[in-house]
Amino acid sequence: MxxxxxxxxxxxxxxxxxxxxxxxxxxxxxxxxxxxxxxxxxxxxxxxxxxxxxxxxxxxxxxxxxxxxxxxxxxxxxxxxxxxxxxxxxxxxxxxxxxxxxxxxxxxxxxxxxxxxxxxxxxxxxxxxxxxxxxxxxxxxxxxxxxxxxxxxxxxxxxxxxxxxxxRQERPRRPRPVVNRDNAGFWEGVRRHRLLVQRCTACDTLRFPWLPGCNACGSAEWDTVEAGGEGTVFSYVVMHHPSFPAFSPPYAIGLIELAEGVRIISNVVDVPYDKVRIGMPVELEFRAYDDEDGELVLPVFRPRAGEVAA
The missing domain is CATH 3.10.129.10 (Hotdog Thioesterase)
Structure with a gap:
């Protein structure tokens, strides 16, 4: 057959x-x-x-x-x-x-x-x-x-x-990140609740997401620095449609500019989607999802204390 x-x-x-x-x-x-x-x-x-x-x-x-x-x-x-x-x-x-x-x-x-x-x-x-x-x-x-x-x-x-x-209309598990040789160190840091940013050892340029070479000078040599976790919402979108399993729309996805100067895409949590604003100060949180077959840990961002828009 x-x-x-x-x-x-x-x-x-x-x-x-x-x-x-x-x-x-x-x-x-x-x-x-x-x-x-x-x-x-x-x-x-x-x-x-x-x-x-x-x-x-x-x-x-x-x-x-x-x-x-x-x-x-x-x-x-x-x-x-x-x-x-x-x-x-x-x-x-x-x-x-x-x-x-x-x-x-x-x-x-x-x-x-x-x-x-x-x-x-x-x-x-x-x-x-x-x-x-x-x-x-x-x-x-x-x-x-x-x-x-x-x-x-x-x-x-x-x-x-x-x-x-x-x-049973149960919520499926969240998609797992694709881990490869270029980003494995980042996800290992997330597992240990550390947000690691690549730094070119030739010109000290920080870069994110992780890349095999520096986009400023081309050097393949790098180390990492740990982000402090503070940032601001540089831009954001609100997802209404299409809907995806494991996610309940509407929800906000932010482009977060970290204090170190690089940007990361992640969920903006603990705030109504219609209260998210460009320039909103946020802070990093490592949040666990899906406790079946081992927890999935993801870096997300919540409003800094006292900064939720009225």
Whole structure:
């Protein structure tokens, strides 16, 4: 049965998921500026007359917004429907990969095509059993290929434990952070209730999130300093929709500027979402979630005593 289904799924490989898509806006300086401000990236290559766009913005130029893009191909919807019929009704994004061939510059108008690159055999995961579906998007300016974006999802049938939680309308566990060789030290610090910030040992520049090299001088040598925990709300959003398991909207997500000068994204807690304000002084708290299978510890921020807006 599985072989028969997989053969039907494999038939979709190479078929289009989006055809002749066009970016909603040309590459432009305001979006580059907003991106760099949000990420704290001060690389001079992204400003001035000869500026380029940060390579990691590749997907930003082709996003379709809530209404999506014209040109979505029927094959992708058919593939997802086939998986739904097989009981794989849940979906989670697992990872993405990007390749950059040349920098994008303000004024470039991007176009793209997306194909269904691969469908895995049936896999068993902690979430349940299902199939990994990978799409590949080729991004072009004119006839020139400038980058490739691969995006992978898991369409799966929830396992008994997850399904029982859904049936009982129990709150699922929060998503776990993706820990890799570049950020493992940060999460080990969080586990010990320490908020560690990288510091370049060549130029003393602090950086967050953790990166393998300094974005100021390029050095790969670094150590850490422990943040004191005080900061202010630099910006924030209130999540109403879409809703995610383990979270109860509406809730505030803040871009917190720490006293040390770097910024971190986290939840703003212990204050009504409509009382959060830009400039609000906040302080760090390490909060434990999900006591099943070991606690998840996360750094969150609460208003400093006496600072809640009236």
């Amino acid at each position: 599985d072989d028969e289904l997989h053969a039907r799924l494999k038939a979709y490989e190479g078929r289009p998921a989006a055809v002749a898509g066009v970016g909603r806006d040309p590459v432009n300086a305001p979006m580059i500026r907003h991106w760099c401000e949000a990420t704290g990236d001060r690389n001079p290559a992204y400003t001035g007359p000869g500026a380029i766009a940060p390579p990691t913005m590749l997907q930003a130029w082709i996003m379709g917004g809530l209404s999506g893009h014209e040109g979505r191909a029927q094959a992708y919807d058919e593939l997802l429907s086939l998986l739904d019929e097989a009981g794989c009704t849940s979906v989670v994004a697992t990872d993405c990969e990007q390749e950059y061939l040349r920098p994008l510059r303000p004024g470039d108008e991007v176009a793209f095509d997306t194909v269904i690159e691969s469908v895995s055999r049936r896999k068993t995961t902690k979430l349940g059993t299902g199939y990994f579906v990978t799409t590949r998007t080729d991004v072009r300016v004119g006839e020139a290929l400038v980058g490739t974006h691969r995006f992978r999802i898991l369409k799966y049938a929830p396992n008994r434990r997850e399904q029982k939680a859904q049936d």
